Amino acid sequence: MSRLPTRPGRLQKAPEFFLTRDAMTLSRDDRRSFLRRAFVAAGGAAGALALPKAFAADGDAGDPAILTLPAHSKGLGQPVAARPYGLPSKHEDNLQRRESPGLTRVSAASVSFAPLQGLFGIITPNGLHFERHHQGWWDIDPAQHRLMIHGLVKEAKVYTMDDLMRMPSVSRMHFIECGANTGMEWGNVAVPTVQYTHGMLSCCEFTGVPLKWLLDDCGADVKTGRYVLAEGADGSGMTRTINMANALDDVLVAWAMNGEMLRPENGYPLRLVVPGVQGVSWVKYLRRIKVGDQPFATKDETVHYVDMMPDGQHRQYTSIQEVKSVITSPSGGQILVDRGFFNVTGIAWSGRGKIRRVDVSVDGGKNWKAARLETPILDKCLTRFNLDWTWDGGDAILMSRATDSTGQVQPSIGALRKVRGTRSIYHNNAIQSWLVSPNGEVGNVQIG
Amino acid sequence: MSRLPTRPGRLQKAPEFFLTRDAMTLSRDDRRSFLRRAFVAAGGAAGALALPKAFAADGDAGDPAILTLPAHSKGLGQPVAARPYGLPSKHEDNLQRRESPGLTRVSAASVSFAPLQGLFGIITPNGLHFERHHQGWWDIDPAQHRLMIHGLVKEAKVYTMDDLMRMPSVSRMHFIECGANTGMEWGNVAVPTVQYTHGMLSCCEFTGVPLKWLLDDCGADVKTGRYVLAEGADGSGMTRTINMANALDDVLVAWAMNGEMLRPENGYPLRLVVPGVQGVSWVKYLRRIKVGDQPFATKDETVHYVDMMPDGQHRQYTSIQEVKSVITSPSGGQILVDRGFFNVTGIAWSGRGKIRRVDVSVDGGKNWKAARLETPILDKCLTRFNLDWTWDGGDAILMSRATDSTGQVQPSIGALRKVRGTRSIYHNNAIQSWLVSPNGEVGNVQIG
Numbered sequence: 001m002s003r004l005p006t007r008p009g010r011l012q013k014a015p016e017f018f019l020t021r022d023a024m025t026l027s028r029d030d031r032r033s034f035l036r037r038a039f040v041a042a043g044g045a046a047g048a049l050a051l052p053k054a055f056a057a058d059g060d061a062g063d064p065a066i067l068t069l070p071a072h073s074k075g076l077g078q079p080v081a082a083r084p085y086g087l088p089s090k091h092e093d094n095l096q097r098r099e100s101p102g103l104t105r106v107s108a109a110s111v112s113f114a115p116l117q118g119l120f121g122i123i124t125p126n127g128l129h130f131e132r133h134h135q136g137w138w139d140i141d142p143a144q145h146r147l148m149i150h151g152l153v154k155e156a157k158v159y160t161m162d163d164l165m166r167m168p169s170v171s172r173m174h175f176i177e178c179g180a181n182t183g184m185e186w187g188n189v190a191v192p193t194v195q196y197t198h199g200m201l202s203c204c205e206f207t208g209v210p211l212k213w214l215l216d217d218c219g220a221d222v223k224t225g226r227y228v229l230a231e232g233a234d235g236s237g238m239t240r241t242i243n244m245a246n247a248l249d250d251v252l253v254a255w256a257m258n259g260e261m262l263r264p265e266n267g268y269p270l271r272l273v274v275p276g277v278q279g280v281s282w283v284k285y286l287r288r289i290k291v292g293d294q295p296f297a298t299k300d301e302t303v304h305y306v307d308m309m310p311d312g313q314h315r316q317y318t319s320i321q322e323v324k325s326v327i328t329s330p331s332g333g334q335i336l337v338d339r340g341f342f343n344v345t346g347i348a349w350s351g352r353g354k355i356r357r358v359d360v361s362v363d364g365g366k367n368w369k370a371a372r373l374e375t376p377i378l379d380k381c382l383t384r385f386n387l388d389w390t391w392d393g394g395d396a397i398l399m400s401r402a403t404d405s406t407g408q409v410q411p412s413i414g415a416l417r418k419v420r421g422t423r424s425i426y427h428n429n430a431i432q433s434w435l436v437s438p439n440g441e442v443g444n445v446q447i448g
Numbered sequence: 449m450s451r452l453p454t455r456p457g458r459l460q461k462a463p464e465f466f467l468t469r470d471a472m473t474l475s476r477d478d479r480r481s482f483l484r485r486a487f488v489a490a491g492g493a494a495g496a497l498a499l500p501k502a503f504a505a506d507g508d509a510g511d512p513a514i515l516t517l518p519a520h521s522k523g524l525g526q527p528v529a530a531r532p533y534g535l536p537s538k539h540e541d542n543l544q545r546r547e548s549p550g551l552t553r554v555s556a557a558s559v560s561f562a563p564l565q566g567l568f569g570i571i572t573p574n575g576l577h578f579e580r581h582h583q584g585w586w587d588i589d590p591a592q593h594r595l596m597i598h599g600l601v602k603e604a605k606v607y608t609m610d611d612l613m614r615m616p617s618v619s620r621m622h623f624i625e626c627g628a629n630t631g632m633e634w635g636n637v638a639v640p641t642v643q644y645t646h647g648m649l650s651c652c653e654f655t656g657v658p659l660k661w662l663l664d665d666c667g668a669d670v671k672t673g674r675y676v677l678a679e680g681a682d683g684s685g686m687t688r689t690i691n692m693a694n695a696l697d698d699v700l701v702a703w704a705m706n707g708e709m710l711r712p713e714n715g716y717p718l719r720l721v722v723p724g725v726q727g728v729s730w731v732k733y734l735r736r737i738k739v740g741d742q743p744f745a746t747k748d749e750t751v752h753y754v755d756m757m758p759d760g761q762h763r764q765y766t767s768i769q770e771v772k773s774v775i776t777s778p779s780g781g782q783i784l785v786d787r788g789f790f791n792v793t794g795i796a797w798s799g800r801g802k803i804r805r806v807d808v809s810v811d812g813g814k815n816w817k818a819a820r821l822e823t824p825i826l827d828k829c830l831t832r833f834n835l836d837w838t839w840d841g842g843d844a845i846l847m848s849r850a851t852d853s854t855g856q857v858q859p860s861i862g863a864l865r866k867v868r869g870t871r872s873i874y875h876n877n878a879i880q881s882w883l884v885s886p887n888g889e890v891g892n893v894q895i896g
Contacts (some may be wrong), residue, residue, distance in 0.1 A: 136525025
């Protein structure tokens with residue numbers, strides 16, 4: 001990275017809006033009007049922004065915000081531990097996980113999306129981690145919580161939280177993505193912002209005991225017992241089959257995320273972490289592991305989380321989240337206020353390994369450039385990418401295409417539809433395209 | 449890591465207490481009485497804990513918490529986005545950053561300590577990041593905030609937050625440690641828990657623009673200008689000199705921590721990130737960078753943050769945080785309830801590079817074993833270590849000793865005192881020792 005551009009462009013973040021079904025079903029032109037109205041409603045705050053002011057080194061900075069000392073430069077501020085558990089600035093109130101009332105009818109059995117457009121790096125702060133509940137969330141007393149391991153084991157056992165947390169533990173950073181992430185986009189462009197297209201995605205440092213150590217502790221028969229069942233303690237009776245190969249590899253029985261105990265919305269006090277596999281298998285409020293000799297064929301894997309194929313058949317047990325990426329800024333709903341330089345940035349991930357490269361196009365896929373990947377690049381974890389871009393004020397279509405360490409390349413939506421059709425809900429890892437219009441508005445479009 | 453121990457021990461976390469000067473100045477025996485009283489006050493919750501129960505695989509689990517379905521397994525829980533910005537479980541209320549009223553007289557100009565004894569992995573959640581304020585904290589309006597760069601530059605400039613956040617950015621994980629961390633331990637054992645001995649330490653993923661890119665943007669004279677001054681906007685007028693070598697290496701002008709904007713307590717909207725260097729140089733509310741040809745000799749580096757040497761002279765500009773580690777569990781104030789297996793775990797870090805190894809002793813330094821280091825091992829970042837240990841119920845003294853990638857080895861307190869004396873406040877990187885008594889209480893002792 002050499003000298004900075006002398007004239008960075010400016011980007012107006014879209015006012016966050018509460019997406020309604022009306023907004024979701026707007027045609028593209030209508031949606032752009034909607035965004036424009038939303039922008040006007042925001043009061044044209046862009047007018048207050050200024051380019052860097054150059055001035056003689058010994059001269060007058062000229063900027064009142066530099067020359068006039070504000071109250072906070074002259075007074076005594078708030079004391080320490082005024083908030084024993086800290087919170088974001090009041091100026092960041094707008095950055096929230098949000099639900100889409102049009103998506104599901106019972107909000108308790110629903111989804112809130114992480115605001116990817118406003119996040120940085122790869123870590124998702126716990127307060128903004130996406131939510132997916134099948135029967136609402138609970139704040140379970142850890143002193144009463146138990147994990148039972150049984151089935152094809154020599155000695156079935158019941159563990160308390162205290163038992164588990166005394167064991168040797170491992171901490172690893174992994175992404176978690178709902179299998180239905182980007183699921184609304186199979187047929188057509190459905191939602192305007194990256195929060196709603198890709199926001200069922202988060203990434204944390206998880207801490208727990210490897211499941212294989214617990215299976216070993218119970219004397220599991222890992223030859224006949226080729227599968228384990230994981231069951232959650234909430235009212236949904238969530239049950240998922242995990243391959244024994246995964247269980248013996250990198251699956252964790254986890255109690256912590258990002259250095260502290262799991263949040264209630266994310267399965268406190270215990271959840272399964274199944275790196276690379278869709279979120280539904282990361283069973284929350286984990287209460288039971290059963291070792292068996294065949295898949296358990298539960299409702300949550302035979303009726304739900306199956307892929308509708310073009311021939312009308314459902315594909316089952318497709319749970320690995322394939323290589324995928326998305327540009328988070330500029331992204332749908334944002335507005336480029338000025339021509340000039342922008343840092344095009346986004347995230348890439350693969351359930352099969354590490355990200356090897358990300359290519360970015362600003363012309364709808366005609367030309368591609370290798371993006372700068374940030375480090376560390378970790379297994380089954382988000383990787384942040386960046387590309388310098390100067391917007392000339394014309395139409396532009398921004399796309400990112402990830403390649404993982406197995407050589408898999410993220411497909412276009414067209415290529416994916418040829419195999420999978422348009423009626424699926426799950427496992428859409430297509431390239432995402434954002435159209436920048438000459439008026440600076442960024443919208444969701446589908447290319448290829 | 450092979451088979452788990454069949455009989456894990458149990459550990460009673462100490463009730464958190466609000467440390468008063470009385471508690472701080474207790475003699476060791478008195479302090480142990482204090483801890484015992486605190487434990488009794490907690491109501492002996494340990495009695496509710498149970499070892500893993502084994503039962504025939506097809507038999508009766510026997511545990512009412514497994515056999516009787518609780519309310520949360522039968523009902524509908526809380527809806528999504530009930531908390532648009534999420535918070536920890538109510539059962540974790542006790543894990544807080546805490547101030548020590550005895551440490552400083554004006555709490556606004558003081559410290560709150562991170563609860564290291566209850567944290568996992570390497571990431572510190574933002575809500576528990578330690579605080580150090582010199583004039584209290586503010587929640588500054590980012591639209592009004594400016595950064596001026598001037599001095600030995602071709603073109604002085606004033607940047608808005610919007611200008612900065614449009615630039616290419618970098619995200620990196622680094623520890624931040626106050627130079628005064630563990631400072632109370634120079635003379636004698638001073639405080640009973642790891643929260644107070646080592647809790648001015650946190651670790652986050654920081655996002656910002658490299659300072660070198662901004663210096664380049666202003667045409668800084670990096671040959672004559674061997675130093676930069678960093679100034680904060682809060683009432684303390686915090687000013688620190690940074691070597692140009694650091695500025696051109698890995699220093700960031702940062703706006704984000706752990707994926708979201710900085711917290712007000714940690715410098716929102718802009719702070720300097722100076723990897724490996726003591727926290728005071730990570731100037732919060734950063735408003736000004738001046739390039740100069742000599743150290744600026746500000747009050748915060750000539751009067752404060754200097755090292756009192758045995759000969760009565762003060763050593764200045766010793767700002768790198770040397771190789772250091774601490775066992776966070778078992779640690780002072782905790783109580784081992786049973787003999788048996790414990791995962792001895794802690795964190796290690798060095799301002800000079802990566803952690804190469806950590807050795808752990810359970811017998812006061814007679815014998816040492818290499819601990820298991822967790823990955824990724826990153827530059828100027830925390831590294832989590834673990835060691836299997838079976839407590840036989842006798843006296844034990846737990847110690848950890850880190851070695852960094854430059855070959856530096858963490859010194860004993862005795863060796864450090866030979867060079868530095870006992871009257872310092874800053875830059876104590878000595879080995880920490882925890883005494884486990886036959887009654888299970890863990891206390892702070894100094895060995896060597």
